[in-house]
Amino acid sequence: MKKIAIAGTGYVGLVTGVSLAEIGHDVICVDKDKRKIESLRSGKTPIYEPGLEEMMRKNMQKGKLFFTTSSFVGFKDADMIIIAVGTPKDENGTLDLQYIEQAAKEIGRNITKNNAMIVTKSTVPVGANRKIKEWIQTELKGNIKFFIAANPEFLRQGSALYDTFHGDRIIIGAESEEALDSLEALYQPFGIPIMKTDLKSAELIKTASNAFLALKISYANTIAGICEQIGANIEDVSLGIGMDSRIGTSFLKAGIGFGGSCLPKDTAALAGLANEVGEPAQLIHDILEVNKRQELSLLKKAIHRFKSLKGKNVAMLGLSFKPETDDVRDAASLTLARQLVMEGAKVTAYDPAAVENAKKVLGDLIYYADSIEQALKNADLAFIVTEWEEIRNIRLNLFYEWMREPIIFDGRNCFQLDKVKKCPLEYHSIGRPIVIGNSNVKRQLK
Numbered sequence: 353m354k355k356i357a358i359a360g361t362g363y364v365g366l367v368t369g370v371s372l373a374e375i376g377h378d379v380i381c382v383d384k385d386k387r388k389i390e391s392l393r394s395g396k397t398p399i400y401e402p403g404l405e406e407m408m409r410k411n412m413q414k415g416k417l418f419f420t421t422s423s424f425v426g427f428k429d430a431d432m433i434i435i436a437v438g439t440p441k442d443e444n445g446t447l448d449l450q451y452i453e454q455a456a457k458e459i460g461r462n463i464t465k466n467n468a469m470i471v472t473k474s475t476v477p478v479g480a481n482r483k484i485k486e487w488i489q490t491e492l493k494g495n496i497k498f499f500i501a502a503n504p505e506f507l508r509q510g511s512a513l514y515d516t517f518h519g520d521r522i523i524i525g526a527e528s529e530e531a532l533d534s535l536e537a538l539y540q541p542f543g544i545p546i547m548k549t550d551l552k553s554a555e556l557i558k559t560a561s562n563a564f565l566a567l568k569i570s571y572a573n574t575i576a577g578i579c580e581q582i583g584a585n586i587e588d589v590s591l592g593i594g595m596d597s598r599i600g601t602s603f604l605k606a607g608i609g610f611g612g613s614c615l616p617k618d619t620a621a622l623a624g625l626a627n628e629v630g631e632p633a634q635l636i637h638d639i640l641e642v643n644k645r646q647e648l649s650l651l652k653k654a655i656h657r658f659k660s661l662k663g664k665n666v667a668m669l670g671l672s673f674k675p676e677t678d679d680v681r682d683a684a685s686l687t688l689a690r691q692l693v694m695e696g697a698k699v700t701a702y703d704p705a706a707v708e709n710a711k712k713v714l715g716d717l718i719y720y721a722d723s724i725e726q727a728l729k730n731a732d733l734a735f736i737v738t739e740w741e742e743i744r745n746i747r748l749n750l751f752y753e754w755m756r757e758p759i760i761f762d763g764r765n766c767f768q769l770d771k772v773k774k775c776p777l778e779y780h781s782i783g784r785p786i787v788i789g790n791s792n793v794k795r796q797l798k
């Protein structure tokens with residue numbers, strides 16, 4: 353078994369570290385963030401990810417998994433170091449490599465083992481692994497040989513552990529056969545198909561994959577717009593398109609747009625790369641344009657419906673960029689909340705996991721509720737932004753019971769239209785006809 357160090361204990365680093373410990377390696381996770389490391393040492397994961405905390409504690413108890421803030425302690429005698437630090441968007445929309453550079457230099461200063469493998473899991477622009485090699489080399493003491501490899505990560509937040517053990521493929525890119533073979537051996541126990549390639553191809557596979565997923569969503573959202581104009585139903589249209597096995601049904605779900613820390617950022621990075629190398633790539637720019645419009649499409653419908661939202665009590669159900677995560681990075685909820693407030697609305701939001709993170713971004717711009725009921729009480733209209741199970745399972749009559757006016761703008765098409773029709777609701781969704789439900793309504797919809 354190898355001694356493996358991980359730089360960065362975010363979604364990717366922590367899940368990777370826990371999973372490698374689970375298959376028997378000795379893992380030490382290094383992070384600059386003292387609070388995170390303290391929390392991890394006490395057995396608490398700072399992120400919400402199903403099954404992760406239990407597996408982490410088990411491996412800590414077995415003595416297979418450690419956490420430190422010290423690069424020296426983490427990297428000094430590691431056989432392999434996996435870089436999993438963040439690569440956020442910089443002000444030009446490209447991937448910011450400052451944390452990668454710091455980590456690479458710390459690795460260079462601290463590695464002692466000859467033939468150590470330095471593996472980059474963070475999503476990086478094409479060419480970054482070459483830079484990583486140079487950054488390590490500038491700091492190396494003595495004549496230590498090391499290998500670099502690109503090993504992009506494809507896990508999804510909310511199902512990160514499941515994806516690590518059941519992913520579709522593992523991509524490894526390296527300059528030498530030795531490095532490729534060593535990584536192949538590491539990943540064989542996961543029983544997932546492994547593809548070996550060169551460094552640049554591995555790097556490009558990552559951003560091109562995320563941009564393709566984003567493309568499918570923007571395509572579905574574009575078709576949803578057409579559905580609204582002609583009175584068709586996007587749910588059926590997407591299903592019908594996706595039943596062609598060459599297309600596939602996944603990632604064709606129309607909604608309020610894609611968010612999260614990766615799809616928007618990686619699509620922008622790919623568009624940036626195309627610009628940089630002088631390759632026309634309007635298609636990739638359009639993916640982002642469609643998404644920007646989509647985030648505000650429901651708001652437009654609400655403004656059209658009410659003429660003005662000034663003074664309206666608006667309930668917002670869901671803040672995270674998708675269910676089963678507390679992450680609000682690039683979530684549609686943020687754009688929508690800000691815009692609603694600009695329109696003069698009073699917004700009260702509920703989310704089962706993401707309120708604390710949303711508060712860090714939105715502060716007291718909006719109100720936060722402890723329950724769906726509290727958010728909906730006396731609301732003039734409600735937006736559904738994230739399809740948490742709890743939200744999908746609301747008994748439809750409760751909208752009527754709790755809200756001042758049961759008028760819903762559903763950004764995730766949570767409810768079937770024939771069920772809505774039986775309830776006293778006004779229901780607007782994405783790519784489907786507006787439904788004015790059962791007229792057995794005590795209050796007249798204004």
Ligand SMILES: NC(=O)C1=CN([C@@H]2O[C@H](COP(=O)(O)OP(=O)(O)OC[C@H]3O[C@@H](n4cnc5c(N)ncnc54)[C@H](O)[C@@H]3O)[C@@H](O)[C@H]2O)C=CC1
Nearest residue numbers: 360362363364383384385437438439451454455474475505
């Ligand atoms: N979140 C996701 O679902 C996925 C993310 N990725 C990519 O993986 C990378 C990491 O993403 P996340 O885990 O979401 O990031 P994150 O922001 O959750 O975590 C990054 C961690 O790195 C730490 N860090 C920064 N500089 C450091 C250094 N020099 N040494 C040690 N630790 C350092 C930070 O304190 C932070 O805890 C990004 O490039 C991202 O694009 C790839 C696939 C999935």
Ligand SMILES: O=C(O)[C@H]1O[C@H](OP(=O)(O)OP(=O)(O)OC[C@H]2O[C@@H](n3ccc(=O)[nH]c3=O)[C@H](O)[C@@H]2O)[C@H](O)[C@@H](O)[C@@H]1O
Nearest residue numbers: 505506507508509603604605607609610611612614673674
């Ligand atoms: O590089 C990354 O970080 C990861 O980015 C995405 O994973 P993630 O951001 O966790 O979330 P997704 O499940 O892809 O959802 C992204 C957004 O698209 C939206 N979406 C997804 C699917 C769909 O059909 N329609 C749709 O609007 C979701 O609501 C969400 O806002 C990819 O799915 C992962 O493979 C990749 O590893």
